[in-house]
Amino acid sequence: MEKRVFGKRRDVDEPAAPVVSWADAWEFVVGEVERPAAGRRKRAALGPRAFRVPQRRGEQCVNAPCAFFPQQPSSPGSPELCLYEDVDGRTLLCSVDEPVKAGGERHFSVRDGQGRAIGTIRRIAPLKHALTPVWRIDQPGHEEIVSSGEWAKGGPKEMFQRGAGKLVQGIFQGVADLGADGGDQASDASRVLQWTADGEPVLASDGRERFLVRASWLDRRLVFAYALVRDR
Secondary structure (H helix, E strand, O other): OEEEEOOEEEEOOOOOOOOOOOOOOOEEEEEEEEEOOOOOOOOOEEEEEEEEEEEEEOOEEEEEEEEEOOOOOOOOOOOOEEEEOOOOOOOEEEEEOOOEEEOOEEEEEEEEOOOOEEEEEEEEOOOOOEOOOEEEEEOOOOOOEEEOOOEOOOOOOOHHHHOHHHHHHHHHHHHHHOOOOOOOOOOOHHHOEEEEEOOEEEEEEOOOOEEEEOOOOOOHHHHHHHHHHOOO
């Protein structure tokens, strides 16, 4: 017996995955899969689109939500790019301002639920040989966070191409093994972005839907904000 949840099917005797804290989580995946298809589970249990924290509870894999995308169209006066602490959209978690252009850059100011600025995401146009733009994250009180890039053949080799990529790929394989998005079970190391601040590893992302925080001081809302604006 089944019931519908936001247009998706869920077993009646299976409750929604509980909301967990976003502030001190180390791994995130973006998607709707709460309980992946595995073992006796023939079909993934889905929920609302959200940032989720992969967890393993005994033999069961659960992607617990921690920050929700808007489930309804934005109302007048609401920020276009935002996330909520609850699925009903009552409590705003963070939002992103419209970009400000500065030369070849776009600056996105990030705000908390009360409208206070908490940092800036900067998108810099691709350099020569680069296939993707360069990103910068400014978090007050800390060194600038710089992303690596994806380079065309013959271009510069970043840290992950000198061996670190295999390490991060292994880490993301662990996330994939939880069935984070119910899709491909392997991450391409050439797609992994390394983020550093003054040489310190801060963040790794697979360029799609998975993120691994590597510095405790990083405000996770800035990670969320990057995911919201990366295709803009």
